[in-house]
Amino acid sequence: MQECTNKRKSFLESQYTLQSNSKELDDDCNSPDLANDRTSVSSKVTTWFRRVGAKICGPKCTNLLIGMLIGSLVGGIALAATLTMMLTPGSDDDCNSPDLANDRTSVSSKVTTWFRRVGAKICGPKCTNLLIGMLIGSLVGGIALAATLTMMLTPGPVTTSTTCTTSTSTTSTTPTTTTTTTTTTTTTTTTTTTTTTTSTTTTTATTTATTTTTTMTTTALGPQSCTAGSPTMLLNLYNPGSFSYTYYSYSYTPTTQQATIMIELQQDPSSIYIDAVSVVDVSSQQLVTNGDFETGSLAPWQHGTVSGGTVSSGCGYSGSYCYSDAIVGQTDNIHQTFATVPGSTVTISFYLQNNSAGSVIIARVCIYPY
Structure with a gap:
């Protein structure tokens, strides 16, 4: 106790x-x-x-x-x-x-x-x-x-503060101006119309056809030699020696609307050749036909009253054919008539060849007004 x-x-x-x-x-x-x-x-x-x-x-x-x-x-x-x-x-x-x-x-x-x-x-x-x-x-x-x-x-730290504040509240009314800016976008569509004007130039060519009817005389000339009548002598050879193709050219001014070219020949005992006969005016227009004999015939050339020459092959200057004459004892000729303009000069040319010398050789070329 x-x-x-x-x-x-x-x-x-x-x-x-x-x-x-x-x-x-x-x-x-x-x-x-x-x-x-x-x-x-x-x-x-x-x-x-x-x-x-x-x-x-x-x-x-x-x-x-x-x-x-x-x-x-x-x-x-x-x-x-x-x-x-x-x-x-x-x-x-x-x-x-x-x-x-x-x-x-x-x-x-x-x-x-x-x-x-x-x-x-x-x-x-x-x-x-x-x-x-x-x-x-x-x-x-x-x-x-x-x-x-x-x-x-608890969302976070909290600070508690008690403050006695006399607040004066002033309400200020500020006019609010709302500015609405309207932007108008103007789309300008430029339409470029390209007008293509096609200018059609109609050229009416009025062709006045002047038909010149030339009546060519096809009969043999009265004169049978360039020594008869009054022709214009272009070439006159007598007993020339032999020579190869040689070019000859002449000018002639006609006085009439027609003219006739005559070629007169004689060759004893051989022959003589002529080729590329041409007659042209100032516009280089050929006035004779078959001047180079390349058709193989004589037409439209004509013989005179005596006919001893012929169109031969293998003797042409620039082609195959030529006119060959070997008449003995007399002369013969060929001739052709062509249209001319009086006063308008023409050019006459040809090639001539003598095949040998002889007892009598004659070569003449002349123009006869017709």
Whole structure:
């Protein structure tokens, strides 16, 4: 009994020491710095509760939520104190318990003993550990839930500043001028019409066909020699020696609309050749026909009253044919009449070849106006 009393006395002394330390701590808590810290913590806690209340039920029920939480806290403390007083025995048997002796060594041991007693009263010694585990788990779960809600409902640092400000609201009405700019885009389509005027110049050529009917006299000339009548003598050879093809050319200005060219020849005892007979006017128009005898015939040339010469092959100057004459004892001639323009000069030319010398050789070329 005395030992239990001493134990209780030691316990009370330890409690008194704790109370003294608590008083010193209270004195420290009354310092100005700690007071400011309490104010800051209190302000933060109040702000947190206000934010949680605003998230849950809006700004109007924030104070109600704070009151309910504070009431729940106070009620929980009161319930814990009541259970402690109801479940704490005062018998000497309890003091002699080995567990109680060990519980005094630390606060954790005391709490464990308290939970054991509560478990023994509620459901017996067997479920004491179960009850302790459940209570500890509930405590840890509550702390985790509170931390989760805090992180979910706390968007960021909150600075609560209460400022009494006298606000002067000045409403300034500024006329707003809306300028609508209408841009009119004018698309000018320029159509270029290209008019192609085709000028057709019709040249009407009026051809006045002047048909000049020239009646050519094909009968033999009355004169049978260039020495008869009054012809224009162009060539007059008598007994020349032999010579090869020689070119002769003359100019003649007619006085009538027709003229006749006569070639008079005689060669004894051989022959004489004439070829490429030409009569051209000032426009280089050929006025005689078959002057090179390349047709192989004499026409349109005509013989005189005596015919001793002929168109022969292999004797031509520039072609195959020529006129060859070998008459003996007299002369003969060939002649052709052509149209002329009085006063318009013509050019008369030919090639002549004498094949040998002889007793009588005559070669004459003359023009008779007709």
